Amino acid sequence: MNVKDILNNLETKHPGEKEYLQAVHEVLESIQTIYDENPQYEAAKIIERLVEPDRILTFRISWVDDEGEVQINLGHRVQFNNAIGPYKGGIRLHPSVNLSILKFLGFEQTFKNALTTLPMGGAKGGSDFNPKGKSDAEIMRFCQAFMWELWRVIGPNQDVPAGDIGTGGREIGFMYGMYKKLQFENTGVFTGKGLNWGGSLIRPEATGFGATYFTKEMLETKNDSFIGKTVSVSGFGNVAWGVALKVTELGGKVVTLSGPDGYIHDESGLNAEKIAYLLSLRASNNDIVSPYVTEFPEAKFIAGKRPWEVAVDIAMPSAIQNELDGEDAKILIANGVKYIVEVSNMGCTPEAVELFHQHKLPFAPGKAANAGGVGVSGLEMSQNAMKINWTTEEVDAKLNQIMSSIHTVCSKYGTDEDGYINYVKGANIAGFIKVADAMLDQGVL
Incomplete structure (x- = not known):
């Protein structure tokens, strides 16, 4: 694998997407040795397929503020990779949102979700809408307009969004309410839901x-x-x-x-x-x-x-x-x-x-250290599917076990000869192997 050639090619195709290119660069450098030792990855062009999202949906969001003025925002959903399960990743509402940031987050999410060992692929979405200073009615109208554009491509076995910066329980409630009305079904398609309608204990924390x-x-x-x-x-x-x-x-x-x-x-x-x-x-x-x-x-x-x-x-x-x-x-x-x-x-x-x-x-990268959020999201999906609720103690114990197992695989693949644990290398290799082997098993798609 020639990391420089791959990055140059990506930069030519996606100029100016610095966050996305930074994330790809970090992963490719970490996995080069394991990639080169396994020619089956090269033969199937795993890297070339893995660094590009499966699809990107971009759409206009039109909504009306409390003064009666029409407002326009841009929305995106980046479905990056679903080799090990339905797409899974949050929705970010912040003025800084752009495709570079969402692609970087979706790429990272793919490996982060793989590290949890739960069956979840990687995705991310969002809008340049700023919820700060908006009334509840304005946020509701925006969220409903956002979901009007997104509802056809999400579902409990297809793509399961969640919260992120700017998207908390209020926003998820408005989005899920609109999804439920449009889809005419009540399923656990969102995580981070309210505790009284399908959410999991300790998800916010x-x-x-x-x-x-x-x-x-x-x-x-x-x-x-x-x-x-x-x-x-x-x-x-x-x-x-x-x-x-x-x-x-x-x-x-x-x-x-x-x-x-x-x-x-x-x-x-x-x-x-x-x-x-x-x-x-x-x-x-x-x-x-x-x-x-x-x-x-x-x-x-x-x-x-x-x-x-x-x-x-x-x-x-x-x-x-x-x-x-x-x-x-x-x-x-x-x-x-x-x-x-x-x-x-x-x-x-x-x-x-x-x-x-x-x-x-000792330095822990986000894709390993902050996987607890999506880990409990995965537990919420399980509870919804089984129509049960676990106690705080049960969820917390499962979260602790997930994070312990992530640390174990990071140590396994990241320990250098001198005993120093390179958690970046360990997390990237462990996540990559799980996703890449699933892609190999499923053929060229």
């Missing part, structure tokens, strides 16, 4: 819980634990909330959170009261975190900066892609960071990841 469980496994390989560890977290949405809850439960201390306005540094760490306040702050439909210091004046607010300058034991970027760059990595390393865990998708730039590897620091 699952990504953060799962990442924390993965980190716990990393710590245990070093005969270490969360007890007494300081942790920096970015963002303050569902993902950061789940991380804060579980890290605190396991004895760690989360000392940062962030928004687009800057970050909070709370040296005393989060507790139940502070986490509850964050939930109310997030529910206010406002991204800013600065009000935290008014409620808890012992904390500091640092405007316009990211939390990676704070000296901590564990850094867990939990907001958005490429939020931790090479300069941030240098500061973290100089300050003595011991573990770095991507809770956001591709949260670290390639320069940052290279530095962590050079310094032999």
Whole structure:
């Protein structure tokens, strides 16, 4: 496999899609050895088929705001690969949404879903619609218009969407309600549903819980634990909330959170009261975190900066892609960071990841560490199919087991001769083998 030729060809066909090309580059570099050792992959052109999505649906979304003005947004669904199960991936509603980001997310989702061992393919969708500042009625009209365009290509055995940035329980409810009306059936086609109509317990916290469980496994390989560890977290949405809850439960201390306005540094760490306040702050439909210091004046607010300058034991970027760059990595390393865990998708730039590897620091990529969200989504699909509900303890135990098994396969394929675990290589190889072997079994499609 000539990685450079494949990437050059992709860049020619898809110019300017930097996030997508970055994701492909990382995977191809990691799997080159295993790919070259198995000529059957080359013969079937697995890589050339795997790096392009099965299909992309792009559509116009027309809706009417509360002032009676017609608004236009663009929507997409990228169905990337369904070799091991129905397409599965979230719907992102954010002004930054474009095809490059959705293709990168769908590509990553393919491997992430494979790592869970559950029968789910990879997909992603979304729109440049911004739910911030919109009324419930406006969001409902947008979601209904979005689903009017999407409903024909999704289904419980075809494509199962979920939440993502900007898409929470409210948005999923509006979309599912419209789907149910159009399709004239009541099936578990969405995950992240409300608990009173088919949702799973701990789904909102699952990504953060799962990442924390993965980190716990990393710590245990070093005969270490969360007890007494300081942790920096970015963002303050569902993902950061789940991380804060579980890290605190396991004895760690989360000392940062962030928004687009800057970050909070709370040296005393989060507790139940502070986490509850964050939930109310997030529910206010406002991204800013600065009000935290008014409620808890012992904390500091640092405007316009990211939390990676704070000296901590564990850094867990939990907001958005490429939020931790090479300069941030240098500061973290100089300050003595011991573990770095991507809770956001591709949260670290390639320069940052290279530095962590050079310094032999344990670094977990998002496709492994944040698989807990889609893992519990898969459990929700199972509960819907069987018409049952598991308890919080049952779901949490299954999530813990999923994350433990992901850590095991990452260690299996990522351990170097010197004992260092390259979790990026391990996750990419494990996910690739599962998807590639399924593609081989099913012929050229």
